Amino acid sequence: MTTFGYTLHATSGAARRGTVTTPRGLIQTPAFMPVGTAATVKAMQVRDVAATGAEIILGNTYHLMLRPSAERIARLGGLHRFMGWEGPILTDSGGFQVMSLAKLRRLTEKAVTFQSHIDGSRHELSPERSIEIQNLLGSDIQMQLDECPPFPIAEDASLESLELSLRWAKRSKAAFDHLADDGRALFGIVQGSVYPDQRKRSAEGLMEIGFPGYSVGGLAVGEGQGAMFETLEVTTPLLPRDKPRYLMGVGKPDDLVGAVARGIDMFDCVLPTRSGRHGQAFTWDGPINIKNATYQDDPTPLDPESDCPASRDYAKAYLNHLFRAGEYLAATLLSWHNLAFYQALMQRMRTAIEDDRFEAFAADFLNRYRSSS
Structure with missing residues (x-):
């Protein structure tokens, strides 16, 4: 059986080019x-x-546990x-959605109890x-369960939340080790808001537990x-250095470029599809609102050089x-285009790192992308 792993192939500054190995296939980072x-x-x-x-997608524990239920899917x-x-x-893990969507939340050392935003069930x-x-x-x-604190948050409240997340990380790891033995992986989540000493405390605590990958939460x-x-x-x-780093819930194209420049390997965000459903298209020259009247007589495609039919x-x-x-086709085509744009951006970043020219690539991309704003 193929086991989970990470191979670092090249660096360019702090930017990293690697491969994540899973039993279901490789993920180029x-x-x-x-x-x-x-x-x-x-x-x-x-x-x-x-x-x-796209070589990997994200599913949501909170939404799927409520509807149709994890047991039914199994x-x-x-x-x-x-x-x-x-x-x-x-x-x-579902933690972020519990904090942001669920009703009547009650947080204890044991767990968080809540009412579903769908039907009020507990x-x-x-x-x-x-x-x-x-x-x-x-x-x-998979992700450990953590508490997702709001921003802004006071330093003492952030530290209390961080320590709870570390205790939950240990419990998540114990539960994972008991249930999973088929090449799956569990990531720890670094918390600490914008407080450097707390980020250090969280990272060191997670590494003491030991995970095959590490996520950075509490940002964006x-x-x-x-x-x-x-x-x-x-x-x-x-x-x-030898484990993948995942920045959760980020973000806009310039966020991705800046985060890769700072050593992040993996990202997720609803933005490409959410923006697509509302008429925003991401392009190399910056985002545009395709609903604007200026495009009513525009015969050009969004990207004539793209391999994506929608683009x-x-x-x-x-x-x-x-x-x-x-x-309905409007949302499909623009979501499809945006997803293709994001993947093309990741490919260009991978190539720039391999060629050790990431800093120049980032400067050129950002100059062009922001020029229209």
Whole structure:
């Protein structure tokens, strides 16, 4: 059986080019994971997601435990079979959604109890239950349960939250080691808000427990890009060189470039598909709103050099028409284009790192991308 692992092939400054190995296939890094919250990447078929170059997608523990339930998915053969995706799947722990979506939350040392935002039903999510759900789903990379504090947060409250997350990390690891023996991997999550000493405490505590990969959580929650980058500059050097580093919930294209420059390997974000459903297209010259009247008579495609049909084969005027007419195809085509753009950006970053010219690539990309704003 192929076991989980990470190989670092090249560096360019702090940027890293590597490969994550899983039993279900390889993941070339830096990598972007499309988000399949409820066992679907919104408005997309999995074959088209794969055709963009995506090698791994993300599923959401909170949403799937509520509907249709992890137990039902397990009876139907697991999440891969359920949604028709053959490659690796990463699941988050559900902690962020419990804090951001669920109602009447009550947090204790044991678990967080809450009411579903869907029907008001009561649930308890403990580190052990989160790992049980993720194993029922059959995901290849799983996350420890952590507390996801808000921003801003006072330093003492952040430290208290961090220590709880470390205790939950230990319990998550024990539950994972008891249940998973088939090449799956569990990542720890570094917390600590924007406090450097707390990020150091969290990273050191997680490394004492020992994980095959490390996530950076608690960012992209309102602190701003500058503070996020400053926190990454403190955090990533603390993490093992021979393990993958995953920045959770990030982000915009310039966020990705800046985070890769600071040593991050893996990303996920709803932005490509959410933006696509609302008419925003990401391009090498910056984002555009395809619903604007200026595109009503524009016969050019979003990217004539792209391999993606949505980017190459449809005029901006047609896409504008679809949105104005309220056609479902509008969301599909723009989501498809955005996902392809993100994957193309990751590929260009991988090539730049291999050629040891990442700093120049980043400067050129950002200069062009931001020139229209």
